[in-house]
Amino acid sequence: MSELQKSSSGVPPRFSEEAMRQVEVIFQRYPADRRESAVMPVLHLAQREFGGWLSQEALDYVATIVGMPPIRVYEVATFYTMYNLKPVGKYHIQVCTNISCWLCDSDSIAQALRNKLQLSFGESSSDGRFTLSEVECLGACINAPMLQINDDYYENLTPAKVSEIIDQLP
Amino acid sequence: MTKIVYKHIHLENSHTLAVYKSAGGYQALEKALTLSGDDIIDEVKRSGIRGRGGAGFPAGLKWSFIPKDDRAKYLVCNADEGEPGTCKDRDILRYVPHQLIEGMIIAGYAVRAERGYIYIRGEFYREAERVQAAIDEAYAAGYLGDNVMGRGVRFDLAVHRGGGAYVCGEETGLIESLEGKKGQPRLKPPFPANIGLYGGPTVINNVETLTSVPDIILNGGAWYSSLGVDKSTGTKVFAVSGHVNKPGNYEVELGIPLKVLLEEYAGGIRGGWDNLKGVIPGGASSPVLTKTVCETVTMDYDAISKAGSMLGSGAVIVLDRSVCIVRAIARLSRFYRHESCGQCSPCREGTGWLSQIMQRIEQGKGVREDIDLLLSVAGNIQGKTICALGDAAAMPVVGAIRAFREEFEYHVEHGRCMVA
């Protein structure tokens, strides 16, 4: 699959002991003969453990953990947008531009971010700090406009607030 | 007004077991466990509650379809909340997860499902943490596990996070996703009630539907059906977004006039009532209502459907007169094109066409024939696809042309918008 990118580090991905404990917890959620159900949560975990994205090696590793053919894991990883198949910045900034946010001027939020970060949608900063993306409705429409940075939502935004939020990121 | 699913969300730490219990939580479960499964299903039927995820199918009837055979059965809560404009379930997940869990244990007991899943959209990371913490508390307190409240009933419950695909909100796409596959919907029949998760009989309900169950059991189906109006009983959360002064999630009885919802709850239209252009009443897929319709329509399944739209998920998106309808719908068409899973060609190709033609009209590059072309493309999608995403993509386009055809015409004739 052409979308898949090899890791550049050359170090084969391995879960830490703590991550392996989490894998065991994940498996317990599904019937014993339905381990494939764990593929999504294990991919989410792998993305967290391996620097925010999933290289082909990482997908192969998940395949061995879950006991699925690698091709099936590739299929899943490419279907869902939350699995990043190329490196992303330390802060993945995702701006909702769907209807409710657009009505509340998400255009100005997107513009403020482009100016502040000097990035277009889909680009990452060269220092690896930021990736800027456009996303579909994130389910926070009554607090539009909004964006997500990694695991957290930032809502009821204004261009000034956006700038502050970026400045305050550690 | 009576509140049900949001009645506790104003309490401090409402997400904790301690607060939920002190507000009367888990008493409905205690009562349910003294009833038979069929009694519970009858009570839910009597309540008249219809599914709050979009399709409005009667919940009690759905539960009664679960066969009484020996196969393992499953209960799945749909917390994918992906229809643009919809954000009502999020507040249940993060503020009253125990009420959802209690509703699920009761539903599981009623249909003899011993395992349940809450499928939460992946982006709701913090919400999933909240729900997981509540599940952990419920296990520790003996509400979940192999001996629920010491009554020898088994119910295990787990969170499954999605991965960012709207189509997984469709019930069979969701099942595929839970099974560790791409979330591509299945051809129906068979329906999930017969062959669902892992091939077993499966009930799938929306978060809001399941969260209503404890009060139905505690106060009775007759009490619930006394709220709202005929065929649209009970309360419903409307997520009012867009051009109102106080956007928010408002839980009200079904049948409330839309104008009252907007003026008295949502703080009125930005710039006053006369600045209203139209309302998308039930999430992105529901056809837009004109201001004239908004003057009188009531928020119940039948009234909205008679007005040519759908109550859907109850996401009320308000457009004032500054909005270019062509641009608004073009944005939605882009969404559906992006979210089509691609397995049926009328949807895969059709959503692509809709988006492309909408964009071309919006940019002033359209021609007159494009308007009818949109209708013909939409007609070739509707009713010809595996899941309802295809219809969902077609309906807003058809609805907007019906309600605001002159704006489409202005766009193609003048190469620009008549609004801005």
Ligand SMILES: Cc1cc2nc3c(=O)[nH]c(=O)nc-3n(C[C@H](O)[C@H](O)[C@H](O)COP(=O)(O)O)c2cc1C
């Ligand atoms: C494309 C598509 C997306 C959907 N998304 C959701 C969703 O996010 N949440 C939901 O509860 N139902 C969603 N539904 C409806 C479900 O298929 C299903 O009808 C619902 O979960 C049943 O629960 P209910 O009867 O309690 O409403 C969607 C349907 C379609 C066709």
Ligand code: SF4
């Ligand atoms: S209608 Fe669209 S989203 Fe639904 S199964 Fe067909 S291609 Fe996939």
Ligand code: FES
């Ligand atoms: S439209 Fe932006 S969060 Fe829903």
